[in-house]
Amino acid sequence: MPKIALLQMQSGVEPDANTTTIIDAARQAAGQGAAMLFTPEMAALLDQKRSRASDHIVREDESQVVRRVSEAAAENSIWIALGLPVAREEDGRWANRTLLFDKNGQIAARYDKIHMFDMELDDGESWHESKAYCPGExxxxxxxxxxxxxxxxxxxxxxxxxxxxxxxxxxxDVIATPAAFTRPTGKAHWHILQRARAIEASAFVIAAAQVGKHEDGRETYGHSLVIDPWGEVMLDMSGEEPGLGFCDIDLSRVQDVRRQLPSLANKRDIPKSTPQ
Structure with a gap:
């Protein structure tokens, strides 16, 4: 039964400081027997001032963050899921990326966020991620x-x-959903959506989150979560402070749920029809 660690962060505008926090967490997590460390979206850099952030958003092969986290994974023999902005290798455009490092420090996977956060809330808060970031495909x-x-x-x-x-x-078996949810949207939808996605996929959901008032002025909701395949909350780190949380993942639970409620096996394609 693997143990995982979730790092709830209050990332700032200096990648070096954020990376030190991640490396310290990797050391602590490994010391307490965790096989994997999950960090939030944009763990390495959270800065809504794009002119300032641009100095730090570079290609993976130029990134000191990538180098240091890779070394931390290898030194502590722990897998790390790292959220960071990067300049894409093919064209230099920015991507909101998760890098998955294995316990030897090698990159096992890359995922670029597909859906861009473009919204206007009634309280005046607005975000236009697509103006700076290129969606994954x-x-x-x-x-x-x-x-x-x-x-x-x-x-x-x-x-x-x-x-x-x-x-x-x-x-x-498991779906990672690292995030930097706003407080209004988090309060309204965070727990509901995380539980729904776990139920729909009959999988564990692991959601490491940003929390609190950040250096760039934004506020995030926190409540890093682990949800089991039945939709039960196994870990909720609250919306108050950064910190490190732990949870044991019983992978046999996935097959138990899929046997009892085989919605994935029962799914049928809905035929397309012309509106009447």
Whole structure:
């Protein structure tokens, strides 16, 4: 039964400081027997001032964050799911990415956030992620990890069931949903959506989150979660402070739920029809 660690963060505008927090968490997590560490969306850099952030958003092969986290994974023999902005290798455009490092520090997978967070709330809060970031184009899952078959998503992806349906079709055991949810949207929808996605995919959902008032002025909801395939909350780290949380993942629970409620096996394609 693998133990995992979730790092709830209050990331700032300096990647070096954020990376030190991640490395310290990796050391603590490994010391307490965790096989994997999950970090939030944009763990390495959370800065809504894009002119300032641009100095730090570089290609993977130029990134000191990537180098340091890779070394931390190898030194502590722990898998790390890292959220960070990068400049894409093919064209230099920015991507909101998760990098998955194995226990040897090698990159086992990359996932670029597919759905861009473009919204206008009635309280005046607005976000236009697509003005700076290029969306990913494919679902990503990794077959052999300490938590079995792992599917990767990021934050706003949570609102798009088709992505989770695809990861469910691939029979993922666990789906990571790292996030930096706003307080208003988090209060309204965070727990409901996370539980729904776990139920739909009959999989564990692991949601490491940003929390609190950040250096760039934004406020995030926190409540890093682990949800089991039945939709039960196994871990909720609250919306108050950063910290490190732990949870044991019983992968036999996935097959138990799929045997009792075989919704993935029972699913049928809905035929297209012309409106009458």
């Amino acid at each position: 494919k679902a990503v899952s990794v077959t052999h990890t300490p938590v079995g078959h792992l599917g990767l998503t990021i934050c706003y992806d949570l609102r798009f069931p088709a992505l989770f349906e695809e990861l469910g079709r691939r029979k993922c």
